[in-house]
Amino acid sequence: MTHPRQSSILELARTEGRVSVEDLAQRFGVTLQTIRRDLSEMADAGLLDRVHGGAVARMGVVNIGYDQRRRMNEGAKQAVARACAAMIPENCSLILNIGTTTEAVARELLGHRNITVITNNMNVANILLANPGCEVMLAGGSLRRADGGLVGELTAGFFAQFKVDIAVIGCSALDADGDMLDFDLAEVRVSQAILQRSRQAFLVADASKFQRTAPGLIGSLSQIDRVFTDRPLPGDLAARCEGWETAVTLA
Template structure:
């Protein structure tokens, strides 16, 4: 297999799995680990991947990967996170849900809940919840982001500000080692920050891939989160911070 085809295959693996393990990729593509390491170096130098111990991950930057690509990543893990989160959401609750593929998974897990009100700036969440006749849906209007069905900006903020939520269900694009929750769009961040301020409790839903990513805009800190639902234990340092902040960590699956 030529290097050009290998590089394309490696990028596809990175998009599907969130990371590349050199030994696994070598076995999958039928080449040596040394060859894969050289390929990863080339992709890293091109700014497409970031080298990590044992392989590489998608490069962080100032823009996110495509929504459909994100939706295809870690589907089982997101479903487990969503089920664990939904199990702690009572009926008769007023809920905010922000933009993201994991919050979309939570929406699917809420289809049997009764008498809930969901305010969202995510058209995908709203369209999913249409299937629940016992869910009232309020779409926070704003500037439509066609790439992911998100509604952002001042108008969305203004609508969210009118509510007092029992729960805010928040996703993020990345998580820093110091516990900061990060995203790529400052307008989207503003809506999530407003929802957190207007909620009695806040749940974070984020899979383990967020631990190794970075993004430029800060949403909040894990210190602002009541319960963090994920699929793998965070690092010792991050887990210690959560303990100090009284942020409960639920590892699903």
């Protein structure tokens, strides 16, 4: 998506099911032709299906709602987060991105001292407010009301100012080739920027991510230093990780 407006349109389509050209033009203060062009580009990218007078979110590329994701596999996420936090030393700098598992990591960091956490996840920031030994820096960007995430070019540019010790990221899906996937292309670009600005990169993903798919490519596990999950990696992915020197920790 080439404009933050398209990210907002996609979020509306996922929330409301259907969006109309006239309503979107009025909401964003642009012409009907501009909205039609947006919808055509997003349909070509496989994000929406055009219908008469508007568009609907394409089935199969819509993420599960935030509240449902937060409740799914809570025990596994807590175990993964605990194992990850145990590998994070005090006196270091971190980036935590959007995701219910990274939020679980934030809760496990409440006892850490002298850490700096940079995040585009408002939920992470609110959790870590309870830790007086943590300095929290919150990125700017386009706010996704559905999950408190900040995304877009402004967010990616914010992370470009830093070089941190560890990045802890999540993803929506992990395929058999070791590719990390997500639904929102604006979020994908932010995750890519985060990986570029860290000395070490950790992925936190419970085993449910092995059974899912998503259209946006974040990158490969070959870019990750350590994967934290709750079950053995499927197929020959563990052997691939060994070849990539990507460590795997089973919680």
